[in-house]
Amino acid sequence: PIMGVEDKPIGAVERDFCLRLLGRIGDDHALQYLKGACEQPGSMAAVEALANWPTAAPLETLRGLAKTAQGGMATQALKGYVRLLGMASERPKPETVALYTEALNLAKTPEDRAAVVEGLGATGDAAALPLLYDALADSRQVVAEAAAGALGGWPDAAPLETLAAPARDKNSPLQTTALRGYVRLLGLDQGRPAEETAALYREALGLAPNTDEQKRIMSAVAASENAGGMMLAAEYLEDPALREEAAVAVDQ
Numbered sequence: 001p002i003m004g005v006e007d008k009p010i011g012a013v014e015r016d017f018c019l020r021l022l023g024r025i026g027d028d029h030a031l032q033y034l035k036g037a038c039e040q041p042g043s044m045a046a047v048e049a050l051a052n053w054p055t056a057a058p059l060e061t062l063r064g065l066a067k068t069a070q071g072g073m074a075t076q077a078l079k080g081y082v083r084l085l086g087m088a089s090e091r092p093k094p095e096t097v098a099l100y101t102e103a104l105n106l107a108k109t110p111e112d113r114a115a116v117v118e119g120l121g122a123t124g125d126a127a128a129l130p131l132l133y134d135a136l137a138d139s140r141q142v143v144a145e146a147a148a149g150a151l152g153g154w155p156d157a158a159p160l161e162t163l164a165a166p167a168r169d170k171n172s173p174l175q176t177t178a179l180r181g182y183v184r185l186l187g188l189d190q191g192r193p194a195e196e197t198a199a200l201y202r203e204a205l206g207l208a209p210n211t212d213e214q215k216r217i218m219s220a221v222a223a224s225e226n227a228g229g230m231m232l233a234a235e236y237l238e239d240p241a242l243r244e245e246a247a248v249a250v251d252q
Contacts, residue, residue, distance in 0.1 A: 051080020121150020152181015
């Protein structure tokens, strides 16, 4: 018996409370019990416990549930699976990308698919880029938005040109997210001539929909410590709206 759950009959509310509590405790000795509970009717609480586990120990159990369960249970299992898949591990990145690809095929709602896309972005593996490019073109905004964010957080400048299109399209619902990522990636390429980089940053400032976004861009310029960015910042030292952020960038 675990926590007295099997000592005597208890109500559904008490049972669900105990199952969720086991998930919060996160003791691997409870995993077998929770796995069995997932096979019983009304087992959402057991799935939630596994989905919130502090380690990746229930990964394969959740993977199986994401494939075989129905309705809300399948959704909860997939969310938990994707969460655990994103935990640090010694698994080769290509294998992780393959598992996320499988998870994409299991996603039944746009929100689930967006969660998988975010996980793909976190791998930083080039094998994930074609999947993220496809997601960027998805007609469901929540999916495309997740892809734009994932590409904007990429560890190198590989997705720069792909993000450039929505970043330059002021009518795109992705423009703000894409522009933020585009600006970040601009600063990663230290090999581009400084004058060219300054021109691209200048263009980005012109694309920003408001002063707040312009300030965000200038702050990104400062964080990049890119020579072209510093050239651009020097042009705005007398700008009333941007001079503070520009001064920080020039001083880097």
